[in-house]
Amino acid sequence: MSSDTRVPSAEPGSEPGTTEVDAYHGLELYRRMLLIRRFEERVYLVYLQGEIPGTLHQYQGQEAVAVGVCDVLRRTDWITSTHRPHGHALAKGVDLRAAMAELYGKATGCCGGKGGSMHLGDPSVGMLPAIAIVGGGNTVVTGLGLAFRLMHTDQVAVCFFGEGASNEGAFHEGLNFAAVQHLPIVFACENNLYGASTPFHLTSLVPDVAARAAAYGVRGEIVDGMDVLAVREAAGRAVADARAGAGPILLELKTYRFAGHSRGDVRGYRSREEEALWKGRDPIVRIRERLALTLAEDVLDATDAGVEAALDDAIEFARQSPLPRAEDALTDAYATVISREPTP
Amino acid sequence: MTPGTPPAKGGRRLNIAEALREAIAEEMRHDEKVFLIGEDVGVPGGFGGAFGVYLGLTEEFGHERIIDTPISEKAIAGAAVGAALMGMRPIPDLQYSDFLFECMDELVNQAAKMRYMSNGRLSVPMVLRCPVGTANRGAQHGQCPESYFVHVPGLKVVCVSDAYHAKGLLKSAVRDDDPVIFFEHKLLYGSKGREQAGGMDLTAYVPEEEYLFPIGRAVVKREGTSVTVVATHMSLYRSLAAAEELARDGIECEVIDPLTLLPLDEETIFASVRKTGRLVIAHEDTLTGGWGGELAARVAEECLFSLEAPIRRVASHDVPLPVAPVMEQTVVPSVARIKAAIQSCCGG
Structure with missing residues (x-):
């Protein structure tokens, strides 16, 4: 890509070359965010049609965080995720068909x-089964x-968690221990303002999670989580620092969950005005507008169509896939088989 | 014959603390992925762990592999889980098993379930060492919480009572690909508390050559034909003392140390019950919901028609632990209570 196709930076005053990506790369960021958005929207529909068991915690609105952070990670780097893991999984490279089939509860x-929706993961792309206990990761x-340190590798781990988890004891113990050991970790806090229905200001007198970093002697940074280039830039620096031995770093990505907490949430605890304000900052709309400055509309439209086709394929794959064998429920609790035969 | 079976007499004798230290050192030499993590484990001039098990190890292995932590049980257990998921073999230490409750999420939700949730693609090979047992330390430093963990699919639970099996089982646990909770009784380390332990000789034969003792195998500590007694930790020794006294009355107890509570060696225990027709279970864990109830249920399911008397359980009474020795001794199973239960079971 030649330099004249570069997408303008989100923050014009910042260093050139760190906040910018070329148009081809920008298009790929857009494609991944759109894939997550459309994945969530289509999953919700097939869920309502009764095709998916359980519940869903959806990621619409927060796509710039997962895509921006994972874009600066290597395949050999690892992430931990949460009860809201679909975006993280797709951004880290979990196979789309395999992710969809997992939601469907299929053998594939x-x-x-x-695992299901709340435990998506794939060791081969560096994602633990998502940890659905708040603060568990x-x-x-x-x-x-x-x-990574003991094995003398230069891998980095990223812990995704919400602002709600910052009030768990695990947040304190994990960050303090990582700090005192100088571990190669980026703690990526997605502050979407609500822990389920409870606004953050009711649970913390400190409005910014990043401010808590000072209590542990680590660097904390607030990032616009609705701007994938800003996320990518901040994550790039944080991951590079962690890889160089200057970890951990606490990033707070200010974002917003467009959907409810889980599939039955009618969002009575927040105003439609507030929602409209945040939807006006839709990260996918923002990058599409930027890309439209340098890319032809039909290129973007073709990308949209490609996402739709990939989701058509993934849903069809999940529908056609076999169910797990019932007896497989009894395997994999242990590496070595120890269980007595279940009583009939 | 198990390698390292004790000779009739003579041979090298170690206490449990020494045996555990030797096991850890051997495994750390054997596999560079093994490391220790916990509070006060390697601080220069420190304790070498709450009970001195790690003394001297930092000199050999350095602070990179003997990792001192903040007083953060969740971080200790979480770090162990995470490192194990990456292929390391951590040995986290919790000083007192009462502190397990600080990190139940890391143990029950993460360590025990990661293999299953990943469809068998990840393992959590870690050994969490936890001292248990009353030693005049009261309600929050003397519990025996083994049964909580026997209830968790995905974990293995070991209780060691002598130096020989402590060493062989710890080495097996370190090499095991599943998370193992490894319970040791404070009065049995051998470093102190000898009087509280009844003046017992707390050393056992431990061969110089390397050996493993398998997880999931019980040992018959004393053969007998009248009644089977299954007991762990201090209750094992009190059962053996009761057995000696009862032998004078013609009651011959077969005393079994299960060593592993999960998975339980049913074969050894059922065979003994089918021979004796009677079962007494003794543990320092409290009675209600204790692992003795699970064992009793399994024996009732599988050996009912071999039983000639109701199964008896001797456990700590269902109260928090008091400090005053006279009260503490009332709560935990004594030789007298175990003896009475055996006599009752044998029609006495």
């Missing part, structure tokens, strides 16, 4: 149907960083 799912991730 990335966890063989044992904040201590486990320290072990990833510790292992």
